[in-house]
Amino acid sequence: MIFFYSYIGEANEYFKKQQYDKAIELYTSAIELNDSVAIYYGNRSFAYLKTECFGYALQDASKALELDKTYVKGYYRRASAYMSLGKFKLALKDYETVTKTRPNDRDAKVKYNECQKVVKMLMFQKAIAVDDDKKSVAESINLEAMVIEDDYEGPRLEDGKVTEQFMKDLMEHYKAQKKLHRQYAYKILLDVKDHLMKQPTLVDVKIPDNSKFTVCGDIHGQYYDLMNIFQLNGLPSSTNPYLFNGDFVDRGSFSVECIFVLFGYKLLYPEHFFMSRGNHESVTMNQMYGFEGEVKAKYTAQMAELFTEVYNWLPLCHCLNNKVLVMHGGLFSGDEVTLEDIRKTDRNRQPPEEGIMCELLWSDPMPSMGRAPSKRGVGIQFGPDITKKFLERNNLEYVIRSHEVKAEGFEVAHDGKCITVFSAPNYCDTMGNLGSFITMTGKDLKPKYTTYEAVPHPPVKPMAYANSILSLFS
Template sequence: MSNPTADESSQALKFKDEGNVYVKKQDFAKAVEFYTKAIELDATVSIYFSNRAFAELKLDNFQTAMTDCTSAIALDPKNIKAYHRRGLAYVGLLEFRKAKKDLELVLKGKPGDATAKNAYNICEKFIREERFRKAIGGSDDDAARHKLCRSVVLSSFDSNADLQKYDGPTLEFEQITNEKDEADGIRIKNMSQEFVSQMVNDVFLKGKTLPKKYAACIVSHAERLLRNEPTLIELENEKANQDVKISICGDTHGQFYDVLNIFKKFGKVGPKHTYLFNGDFVDRGSWSCEVALLFYCLKILYPENFYLNRGNHETDNMNKMYGFEDECKYKYSARIFDLFSQSFETLPLATIVNGHYIIMHGGLPSDSTSTIEDIRKIDRFSQPPREGLFMELLWSDPQTAPGLGPSQRGLGFSFGPDITAKYLERNNLRKVFRSHEVRMGGIFFEHDQKLATVFSAPNYCDSQNNKGAIIHVVPGKGKSGQYNNDDDDLLIEVFTAVEHPDIKPMAYSNGGMGF
């Protein structure tokens, strides 16, 4: 509305203030609602748009945040926060040059802004890496990057003080070498359930960390296992392995205490219980290192019973924005983060269970002819591109309307029930399981019950009051009729958050990308 009345302007201001209250409560979806009400009454105030952009950034809606910031700047070219937030939105959209340009303007006006400077430096790093890849054609750089976890040398950690002071459970390591007698990774010789339990109880739950040598070796060993898995995992407990339960969890986002509760409530990983965690196990929560190391230890201990799909937060740009890199540097080192980063590039992108259920973090392909064979052919060993199947598996979301629509996130698409139905029919599948979005009940079936979103981080970011959920695939032993599930081979269970130490989400972030 270009000419609001005095009453409309007054009411809009109240809605803006209410939105600010919800931001303080970290209820960003509700904040967006109130900022939207303010804008609907009075679209002449720049700060309404830049405030909504802040909340949209918190929801990973980079495209809408960028659009709002552009509107804010058009109304007030001196709105520094709008330039800052648009720069962050561009980072989320992988538009690093555009982000750098906006952040340069921020630093001209506020040269001492540490968070803007941090974001600017991150953009420069991505741009330099891109230039280098183009200059050498990518192959040499990529090859070197893919060897990070294999080039770990055990002796390089031996003089570290943290190793000398460590009094927790011990591991034995073996340096693997290639035909040239060069370091080619680490093998842990004695990973055990006892070590995992002691690591959790005597180290992590007491607020301690493993020595950097242990962390590096765990990542290196797990990376080798993940690298040797196919891009599309296939699990079976219908015709064979009928005594094995397969449990599927969604996002856990560094909520370590809730992860432990999952295993306590629903059973530990083991030969009779396979788990699949469907991406986004790091970022936001302040125990991402603990979650990642626990998951990698379980992968090493039970390679045939523990699986991980890659999420959109197992990527460098997200880790820089949402806390995992800063947490990893605080608790361990930049080198350990680099090892994690490279290991994330080896994570599989999707899983099929019993030939019926396909599981990916984000959503379905936009290509109307795409089949599961296309997933198998993806070269996943890199950061995701800006477009294409690889990106869509990590980023896309369902919508209620038929067909394809633009994504609020700006990456991937929104896809309707007809897209889901045709993909399942084309690939002879029964249902799609995905994660990627908070669902207040933990689980939400839509698209004629053909698609389920499962989210396993209850009370997400200590603010959303949502439940968590888990999907058990138990052929012939499931329970239809609950939580809108219509499949007798599935058992859905929900759970609530458990108490944890008073450490806020992203507690170790050095400002991250500045918001």
């Protein structure tokens, strides 16, 4: 019994210090010694929630309730996992159970009411949606009606076009925490949408032998760290091409600034600046984790809807010199998937819960062989044998993906065949991780890693614009 108390007490201390991985390790040790105690699973579920392993959190909460149906925190944990996965009706059911069990619990009542509001809102949105006849937001935009005020002193498009000088002025403008005029912001979005609609789902990128090419991972609205990448590696240009591998927005509270800089460079250098869709370029993620709220605060709800239309056209992956495949998430639940299957995938939609598009955006590598259910509850986990088979089937050398925080900013796994790159240092101002980007030349495509620490940013906390419903997770 003393071992149990030692593990749990130590795990709880690590949890308080936000060292969640260590806490999970110790909760797991306690479970291995006695797998019939609901609170052990409940505690580990909470730690998994903090590390965004929502699938594992859901499994542990359900196991805790299987062991003890009266364990109220188990319902809390499971509801939080359901909320994180966008399964709001199931979350509501668990919160309802808590309120019935504890009718005088004010906190439970607040959680139930807030979750109920979300379910009602989603039901209303579904009721008024007319998918086939719904007019595109882009078609409703009237740029001429957006008058540029005389006192506007920010950057201006030249004849409606992005220029190198405009981009330099825009970045300085944003550093000073100023806003781009709405007419120019809308114009950039409309032009980017037109360009992306002409792109394939899988973009083939040719890198000349002696040319450098840079791949960046998640940025997550950390604008000042994005500026540091350009400081370290040079501004994008026709001779300094970049690929940003999804999750440009959410969590960080400068997501608007990040996305307009990235889209601006996409317009300025369309053949030398590339962007892959991430799992956070989606409606549900944007509603929960801040981007939608930030766009509404800095511009309008109409612009938030336009962003959704634009994100739907982002390519899902890129193939470098026919040898390196770059996607945000990872590989697939079946061995038969080919590059041609990816090319044929319809991407102009919200990410589905299964299939090629889902797995490209959500899957993660794991060290063990085979496949396993996703720790996130969406996509899959895939082992080194799965990577090897996919590469051999498609005549590829290795894959690059992002999607996961790594202490050093990158991780080389699966015998060097699966590389993770994550470019948001000190993620959410709490993780303490380094950021990283990858550079290579076309001649050998050998990856080289540059790591860096977070730089200071104005006193706006991450998640400042996030949906208040996230308070339910605590």
